[in-house]
Amino acid sequence: MTTRKAAHTKNWIRKDKRLAIYLRDGMACAYCGKGVEESGMALTLDHLLCRSKGGGNHEGNLLTCCHHCNCRRKTMDLGEWLEQEMNDAKAMAKWIAKHTALDLRPFRIEAKKLIAERSPQAIPPTPTARS
Ligand SMILES: [Zn+2]
DSSP states (O other), X not given: OOOOOOOGGGTTSOHHXXXXXXXXXXXXXXXXXXXXHHHTSOEEEEESSOGGGTOOXXXXXXXXXXXXXXXXXXXXXXXXXXXXXXXXXXXXXXXXXXXXXXXXXXXXXXXXXXXXXXXXXXXXXXXXXXX
């Protein structure tokens, strides 16, 4: 396997952990509900407590978020952000608390499986002639 340097923005978390969190959160932005297809861009991870304010990379501090929402929230306090953006900030806060408290292990197992299935080693070589 070659050591391909990923973009630094995606390099801070293991691939399977990132995917596990996306799976945990239903493969859609937790804030606006848009999935990969709808938002037309890759999902990101939002730090509930921003890194600049001491928030870590534990799954309990990470939430699936589209690029658009992540850019808009920036380092805004979560409570403030929910009040400003959500119709029901309390319900949203509950949803976030419930999801971020979930055990990530089963999602990591699923994520590793998905990654293994998609890895180049798992794909048989392409035949040179088509029948
Ligand atoms: Zn969003």
